[in-house]
Amino acid sequence: MNNIEQQCKQILTEQNIDIFSEIDFDINGKVHTLSFNYIVETFMLASDESQLVFITALKKAIEAKEMGINKFFEGMGQLLLMTHLSEKM
Secondary structure (H helix, E strand, C coil): CCHHHHHHHHHHHHCCCCCCCEEEEEECCEEEEEEHHHHHHHHCCCCHHHHHHHHHHHHHHHHCHHHHHHHHHHHHHHHHHHHHHHHHC
């Protein structure tokens, strides 16, 4: 686990946010479930710059409280799924 990934998980823990919370996405009638943990770990496979953008955006979402966190992970999850689907085409 790299330093930024540890920081992301620590931020969530400090905010009493369950890293294993899940979000369901309906894509063409098929439900895909992603956990916050999966989303964090997957984004940590990206470039260093992308990792920094991710943690900066996470910190901003924390400032927006509960609704900001949920919207943040919904958006990041959608981005992962869109990327995955476009790679399959």
